[in-house]
Amino acid sequence: MTDRTDPSSAPASAPSTSIPLASPLADLLPEGLADCLPAAAAATTQAMAAALEAMDLHGYDRVSPPLVEFEAALARRMNGDSPQRMFRFIDPVSLRTLALRSDITPQIGRIAATGLRDAARPLRLCYAGEVALIRADQLDPTRQRLQLGAELIGSDTVAAAAEIVILAVEALKAAGARDISVDFTMPDLVDVLAAGPMPLQAEQIAAVRRELDTKDAGGLKAAGGDAYLPLLYATGDIERAAELLRGLDDGGALTSRIDAFEQVAAHVGDAARITLDPTERHGFEYQSWFGFTLYAANATGALGRGGTYHIVGSDEAATGFSLYLDPLIDALTGAIAKRDTLFLPQGHDRSAADRLRAIGWRTIAALHDADDAAALGCTHRLIGIDVQPV
Incomplete structure (x- = not known):
């Protein structure tokens, strides 16, 4: 029998894997996560409140979905985003797999299709909250982000697209963004052309989309997309790019799309610079006929994306945008006036x-x-x- 009072007779314990509190590694945060210190937190709060107020002034009601949902239900509505990007764990109550949201937009679709299914359309909703990713991309290593945005449920018309673009621009301006530019794109461009004037075999479509997105002329030729090469150069200011695109559209398959884009741009007017890159698909995997990316002179990289889509499950038409203000916070932090x-x-x-x-x-x-x-x-x-x- 082991003598429990004799330390020398106690069995050897397994080596500890914990980091001593005195170690410089003890307080490290996981890669892609960081504390938001007072100045940055103040700038973030002010920018978020201003953006949400701009949405509220246009009649968008705020909703707040939960941070965690059942993985199967959340993944079913993600349409274009892999569930593998989400943190997942077992719920000790239900013993089902839960997921930490990586995007709030699918949750807004769920709310519209369930709790607000009987609300009058078009339904205008806005939101703000944290999202988390298992892995970030190379361009943005952040794995926790503040996402805010607005969704116009029940319409994906030109009028809806114009309202959403104008709202996104106003929200960014209210948050502190300067000299905003909006880059339009046609997410379903290849599908429209492949079914008409520029036919492709079914197995070629994904490869042509990929090479257009990466702007790889050599890869596009190798994929059998020679006819699509001129699209790589139909970019720039909306007037020039639309004119070039019309010149390539011999069959008229894109006429209605080009007309719609010009109408949206006319509604935006001088509020932002409008450009067109019809082949851009990164971040537009589930949008339908219209997509856009938002930039500002005082922020590095994109500040948000939006466009038209259909809600998974109900197939209801919708138009919306999501903003990620983190690139803007550094510029805003120094501009926050010291409070008395x-x-x-x-x-x-x-x-x-x-x-x-x-x-x-x-x-x-x-x-x-x-x-x-x-x-x-x-x-x-x-x-x-x-x-x-x-």
Whole structure:
């Protein structure tokens, strides 16, 4: 029998795999995740609130779906996005697999098809929330993002597309984006042409789509898409690109699409610069006839995408967009004005402090006589009932 009181007789324990608290590795975060510190958090909150307000002013009601859903139900509605991108785990209550959402748009479709199925159409909804990815792409290593956007459920017409593009531009401007440009695309371009003036075998279509998306002329030829080569150059400002595209459209298969794009651009007017890249498909796997990407001069990379689509399950037409403001936050953080903050010494007049907070003052109360107002970031000090600069 082992003597439990004798340390020397205790069996050897397995080596520990935990990292000591004193180790520099103890507080590392997983790759692609980061803390949002006060200045960035303030900029993010301000930008999100401003964007949501812009959507609200256009009649879009905010909904807030849960962070986690049953994996099977969520994956069924994702249409174009792999469930393998989602964090998955077992629910100890139901013993079914749950998933942490990687995109909020499918959840909005579920809400429209279930809880709001009897609501009048077109149904205007907006949202904001965190999403997470198992793996990020090379262009954006972030695995947790703030996603916000709007969905116009029940319509994918030219009028719906114009409203959504204008709303996306206004939301970005409200959030702090400058000199916005919108790049239009035709997600189903290859399908339309392959069924008409530029026929392709069924097995060629995926390869031609891929090579057009990567702008690889050599690969396009090898895939049997020689007729599609001129499309690589029908890009640029909407007027020039549309003219080039019309010149390539001998059979008129794209006439209605080009007309629609020009009408949407006319509605946007001078609010943003409009360009056209008809072969772009990255990020538009489930859109139908119209897609767009949003950029701004004070942000690196795309700030969002949108377009027309059909909700999986109900097959209801919809038009919407999603914004990811992270590229904009760095530019906004430095522009956030320092707020006036009032230092409250020990023994201060509490009624005076209450009155000042009621009219918008931010206060920091001293916990010790040695607390330093300037070191705590205060711009003013309460002396009696008077406010004086620090």
